[in-house]
Amino acid sequence: MSALKSCFARGFSHIYVEEGVEENPLAQEILSKFPKAFKVRIKHYKDVFCRPRQNFLVQESSRKLIIAAKRGELLYPGPDVCQDFGNENFYYTSPALNCIYSCEYCYLKGMHPSANLVIFVNLEDFFKKVEDLIKQKPVYLSISYETDLLALENIAPLSAAWIEFARGKENLKMEIRTKSANYPAIRHLKPADNVILAWTLSPAEVIKKYEKNAPPLELRLRQIKKALGDGWKVRLCFDPVLYFEGWEKAYEDLIGRIFSEIPACGINDASVGAFRIPREYLKRMRKNFPPSEIIHYPYAERGGVYTYDEKLKGELLGKVRSLLKEHLPEEKIFLT
Amino acid sequence: MFYIVTAYHAEARPVIEYFNLKKVVKNSRFQIFAGSDVVLIESGPGIVASACAASFLLSEFKAEDKDAILNIGIAGAKNADLKIGDAVLCHKIIYHDTGRAFYPDILVKHAMKEGVLETFDFPVAKEDLPENSIEGDMVDMEGAGFFEAASFFMPPHKIHCIKVVSDYLEKVPVEPAFVSRLIGDNLSLIRDFMLSLESVDSFFPRGLSREDREVIEKLAENLKLSFTMAHQLKNLALFYLSSHERLPEELFDFLNVRVNSKREGKNCFERVKKLLC
Numbered sequence: 001m002s003a004l005k006s007c008f009a010r011g012f013s014h015i016y017v018e019e020g021v022e023e024n025p026l027a028q029e030i031l032s033k034f035p036k037a038f039k040v041r042i043k044h045y046k047d048v049f050c051r052p053r054q055n056f057l058v059q060e061s062s063r064k065l066i067i068a069a070k071r072g073e074l075l076y077p078g079p080d081v082c083q084d085f086g087n088e089n090f091y092y093t094s095p096a097l098n099c100i101y102s103c104e105y106c107y108l109k110g111m112h113p114s115a116n117l118v119i120f121v122n123l124e125d126f127f128k129k130v131e132d133l134i135k136q137k138p139v140y141l142s143i144s145y146e147t148d149l150l151a152l153e154n155i156a157p158l159s160a161a162w163i164e165f166a167r168g169k170e171n172l173k174m175e176i177r178t179k180s181a182n183y184p185a186i187r188h189l190k191p192a193d194n195v196i197l198a199w200t201l202s203p204a205e206v207i208k209k210y211e212k213n214a215p216p217l218e219l220r221l222r223q224i225k226k227a228l229g230d231g232w233k234v235r236l237c238f239d240p241v242l243y244f245e246g247w248e249k250a251y252e253d254l255i256g257r258i259f260s261e262i263p264a265c266g267i268n269d270a271s272v273g274a275f276r277i278p279r280e281y282l283k284r285m286r287k288n289f290p291p292s293e294i295i296h297y298p299y300a301e302r303g304g305v306y307t308y309d310e311k312l313k314g315e316l317l318g319k320v321r322s323l324l325k326e327h328l329p330e331e332k333i334f335l336t
Numbered sequence: 337m338f339y340i341v342t343a344y345h346a347e348a349r350p351v352i353e354y355f356n357l358k359k360v361v362k363n364s365r366f367q368i369f370a371g372s373d374v375v376l377i378e379s380g381p382g383i384v385a386s387a388c389a390a391s392f393l394l395s396e397f398k399a400e401d402k403d404a405i406l407n408i409g410i411a412g413a414k415n416a417d418l419k420i421g422d423a424v425l426c427h428k429i430i431y432h433d434t435g436r437a438f439y440p441d442i443l444v445k446h447a448m449k450e451g452v453l454e455t456f457d458f459p460v461a462k463e464d465l466p467e468n469s470i471e472g473d474m475v476d477m478e479g480a481g482f483f484e485a486a487s488f489f490m491p492p493h494k495i496h497c498i499k500v501v502s503d504y505l506e507k508v509p510v511e512p513a514f515v516s517r518l519i520g521d522n523l524s525l526i527r528d529f530m531l532s533l534e535s536v537d538s539f540f541p542r543g544l545s546r547e548d549r550e551v552i553e554k555l556a557e558n559l560k561l562s563f564t565m566a567h568q569l570k571n572l573a574l575f576y577l578s579s580h581e582r583l584p585e586e587l588f589d590f591l592n593v594r595v596n597s598k599r600e601g602k603n604c605f606e607r608v609k610k611l612l613c
Contacts, residue, residue: 007532007539009445014427016439038450040428040439048439053491055401055441058536062443286571290541296575298568298613 008062011100012117014038016048018068026121027067030156034065042066049097049114057289059115060102065155069122070094074129078142081278081305083239083271083336087140087173091133095120095158096147101179102212105240105294108146110281117147119156127165134171142175150178150197153185160186167192177237179211181219183227191231196268198235199224201258203250206242210294217254221261228266238324239273239336241316242294243308248319255323264327272320273336275299276307338530339393339405340376341386343478346512347409348378350520354527366392383431383455383481390482394489402537404494407482408526410515411453411474411499412460418449418473418501423522425529426453426497430472431480433457438483441493444532447525453497455480462505474499494533498526543574548583555590555608560601569605572612584611 015037021027022041031039042048045068078090097118098108109115120126133139143149149159159176163186166174177198202210204217228234236258241251275294277285285295299306307313317335324333342348348369351357357369357376366389367378375397379389390405399405411424418424425448429438432454442450454472462470479497486495500518502510544552552573556566573583590608595601 007444007535009443014442038427040452042428042439043437047437051439051441051492052487053401055491055493057540058443058493059441061536064441286574290543291574291576291578293575293578296571296578298572298575298609 011063012037012065013062014040014064016040016042016045016064016066016116018042018045018066021067021069021121024069024121026123026156030065030067030119030121033155037065044068045118049112049116049118051114054114055288056109056112056115063098063100064116066116066118068118068120070120070125074126075133075141078140081276081336082142082145083273083334084140085235085269085271085334089137090140090142092142092145093126093130094146095123095126095143095162096149096152096156098146099148100151101148101214103179103214104210104212104292105242105275105277107277107281109289110277110283110285111146117152119152119158121156123158123161123165130165130172134169138171138173140173140175142177144175144177148178148180149176150182150186151180153180153182157185160189163189163192163195166195169194175235179214179220181215181223183223187226187230191233193233196233196235197227198237198271200237200239201254202238202242203247203254205246205250206244210242217257221258225262228262233268234266235268236270237273238320239271240275241272241320242275243297243312243316244293247316251320251323255320255327259327267328267332269332269334270324270328271334271336272317272324274308274313274316276305276336279304279306282306337397337399337403338374338534339390339397339399339403340374341379341390341393341405341407341478341482342376343379343381343386343409344512344515345378346515347519348376350516350523351376351408354520354523362396364392364396368393379478379482381477383457383478385481386478387481387485390485391488394486399489401491401494403490404496404530404533405486405490406495406526406530407479407497408519409476409478409499410502410510410518411476411479412503412505413474413501414462414470414472414505416504418451420501420503421518421521422501423448423525424451424453424474424499424501425449426451426474426479426499428452428472429479429483429497430454431484432471436480436484438480438487439492440483440496441491442496443493444529444536446529446532448498448522448529453479453499460505461507463507470505474501475505493536496529496533498522498529544570544577548573548577551583551588551591555587558591558593558595559604559608560595560598561605562598565602565605569608569612572609576612586611 084090300309355374357371360368369376377393379385451473
């Protein structure tokens with residue numbers, strides 16, 4: 001693999017900047033962190049992000065950065081395949097597209113035509129939309145679905161900006177989901193009551209095999225512990241739960257380890273979801289990616305979504321739920 | 337395979353010599369030269385000619401995603417930041433007439449400079465144009481047409497324009513021998529870039545081999561599988577290959593099976609599925 005690294009240009013060797021955002025302070029902050037990168041002016045982020053025939057797999061080895069402003073729709077209703085944790089008015093927003101990690105099962109590989117990372121710097125427009133919405137009704141908002149926002153914090157401090165925006169807004173509850181160990185980047189902030197930091201956790205063997213570039217379990221747990229100690233609301237996400245040889249033992253070990261290191265009483269809640277993916281995304285992944293135990297697994301299709309057959313799905317969810325019930329009250333465990 | 341498009345013979349000549357290419361007799365208006373892993377076409381000047389030549393080359397030689405296509409030629413630089421003789425890999429190519437821009441994916445390391453190319457429909461002399469009317473670092477008459485045409489066939493990390501600076505857009509003719517020397521002097525840099533492009537694919541595992549595909553197709557035919565079942569079979573083969581070096585030997589036994597009805601085929605397919613799961 002060292003030969004592979006040596007032939008690729010470094011990540012973010014090129015930064016594409018949309019016309020009109022050059023003077024945006026966040027854009028300037030991001031650009032200042034990459035003084036050696038080629039800055040390429042573009043008219044619209046889709047001119048680069050949506051080019052035909054891009055090779056996602058190869059691009060992952062030399063991701064480029066696109067800085068843009070998002071126009072049109074900025075908030076979307078939460079999709080059925082995602083857990084709303086009993087909240088009404090579930091929405092999500094995408095301050096960035098794509099992720100610096102390369103998880104083999106990630107639906108972003110089938111959703112986007114490019115592995116390049118897009119950061120939208122017109123934060124005020126996003127905030128305005130949310131403010132308008134929460135004037136009408138209470139809103140549960142997830143801001144890290146199409147990216148890992150906390151992992152990007154050293155490039156663009158978006159999590160911090162969103163937390164400060166959300167602070168004190170009674171009609172807004174916000175989730176920031178992450179696999180990162182980058183909690184220190186927001187540790188200077190006072191915890192916000194209406195913000196939940198949600199960590200996705202997987203068995204160590206899954207992280208090693210399928211979550212390329214993502215931090216190991218040990219580092220994630222260390223940051224969870226710090227966040228809990230600082231007073232943050234923390235959610236544990238076992239999503240996706242994957243089927244593989246030895247999965248039962250792997251999840252037993254995972255949950256045993258988590259609660260040997262983290263006090264269960266501090267956990268806000270937990271979500272458990274079997275691997276599932278919209279048909280079109282999986283179709284694209286199967287076409288574009290090499291043989292994979294996850295991508296090419298013979299899933300069952302229901303309502304345009306591929307997942308494990310009912311029996312296996314029931315076993316996976318049942319097992320993880322029963323393991324969690326040893327540590328958390330049932331009402332804190334949400335199944336998808 | 338590498339495909340190379342040049343506008344003029346003076347640009348092509350050093351490439352032909354460097355890669356030891358031989359003239360190919362083809363029933364076409366283009367001059368084509370080929371070696372074991374490089375094919376070159378001389379398009380003539382202009383974006384339409386370059387687009388036609390790129391399309392012809394990629395169609396005629398049945399280019400695949402693992403191949404790459406380069407436009408190699410000279411260009412005039414807007415200012416002295418670029419030196420005469422500099423080889424420049426273009427990270428943005430603008431068609432001046434429409435303002436449309438194209439972006440090659442520069443994923444591999446290289447030792448060339450980088451810049452923006454702007455393609456005009458006419459020869460450009462800086463003194464004839466209003467100030468600030470050139471956005472690019474360099475000017476040519478082919479790049480945008482070449483890139484747009486090649487984009488119909490190839491992924492953007494396999495399409496590149498490499499321009500060698502020949503002048504500063506003054507009204508001074510550039511001699512063919514000088515052009516050949518400029519291109520020739522940069523061919524080792526260009527070859528290194530080509531080797532990097534080639535090596536990218538070798539690092540990534542591929543899907544089904546041609547032999548595997550033939551086996552799957554033959555099985556689908558023998559077992560009278562529906563389109564959906566054939567698709568499932570292909571997916572199962574990929575699933576199997578995710579944890580095995582090759583398809584199971586027992587699968588090949590089914591190549592000798594001929595079924596007489598769809599029901600019989602379905603039964604056989606269930607056995608095949610068990611082999612691959």
